[in-house]
Amino acid sequence: xxxxxxxxxxxxxxxxETVTLSCTYxxxxxxxxxxxxxxxxxxxxxxxxxxxxxxxxNATENRFSVNFQKAxxxxxxxxxxxxxxxxxxYFCAFASGTYKYIFGTGTRLKVLA
Amino acid sequence: xxxxxxxxxxxxxxxxxPVTLRCHQTENHRYMxxxxxxxxxxxxxxxxxxxxxxxxxxxxxxxxxxxxxKTEDFLLTLESATSSQTxxxxxxxxxxGHTEAxxxxxxxxxxx
Numbered sequence: 694x695x696x697x698x699x700x701x702x703x704x705x706x707x708x709x710e711t712v713t714l715s716c717t718y719x720x721x722x723x724x725x726x727x728x729x730x731x732x733x734x735x736x737x738x739x740x741x742x743x744x745x746x747x748x749x750x751n752a753t754e755n756r757f758s759v760n761f762q763k764a765x766x767x768x769x770x771x772x773x774x775x776x777x778x779x780x781x782x783y784f785c786a787f788a789s790g791t792y793k794y795i796f797g798t799g800t801r802l803k804v805l806a
Numbered sequence: 807x808x809x810x811x812x813x814x815x816x817x818x819x820x821x822x823x824p825v826t827l828r829c830h831q832t833e834n835h836r837y838m839x840x841x842x843x844x845x846x847x848x849x850x851x852x853x854x855x856x857x858x859x860x861x862x863x864x865x866x867x868x869x870x871x872x873x874x875x876k877t878e879d880f881l882l883t884l885e886s887a888t889s890s891q892t893x894x895x896x897x898x899x900x901x902x903g904h905t906e907a908x909x910x911x912x913x914x915x916x917x918x
Contacts, residue, residue: 697848699848726905726906728906736894736911736912737909737911737912738849738896738898738909740906740908743905743906745905784848784849786849788905788907792837792900792905792907793839793851793854793864794839794841794849794851794898794907795851796841796848796849796850797848798846798847798848799848
């Protein structure tokens with residue numbers, strides 16, 4: 694069975710600084726997808742970034758980028774130039790070809806002014 | 807918001823009563839999901855559907871049933887609510903051609 698592990702329950706970052714959230718996963722599949730979702734206090738789940746396992750190049754979306762290490766089964770999220778609006782819960786998620794999404798337990802990010 | 811509407815948004819119910827949560831989508835997507843979110847557990851899959859009358863269990867399906875009699879509606883039923891089912895419930899869809907899921911706004915259910 695696939696699992697997703699987020700080992701940092703809470704992180705803090707100073708405004709304008711960079712922070713990295715960790716995620717590891719376990720699977721025997723070779724083809725799969727990885728995601729980071731953001732959940733602000735509004736409770737809405739918002740897709741931040743996605744990565745296809747067959748792509749070696751790390752995905753980037755503006756200030757958000759990932760470090761995808763397939764052999765190590767690691768998928769970390771880097772947030773550059775952190776803003777107050779980045780404060781939220783962040784969930785790492787995995788999906789294989791069955792498209793059953795498996796989520797980690799989340800990391801709460803605090804942004805300090 | 808990907809055209810997903812969950813109802814109700816909030817509900818308080820008593821232990822032992824049946825409860826049905828509704829997820830409605832406007833764009834005829836095949837794949838629909840029900841998740842529950844609890845502190846320390848993230849989101850866990852309850853049931854999912856890949857078409858009308860095609861459903862399957864997720865990792866936390868005990869005590870829940872689902873129905874999908876038409877494409878746009880996916881219903882989650884708690885046959886006899888228990889306090890352990892107090893949670894926030896999310897519906898999600900996966901549009902064709904997309905790898906990611908899109909989520910509804912969630913339903914906060916409290917069982918007292």
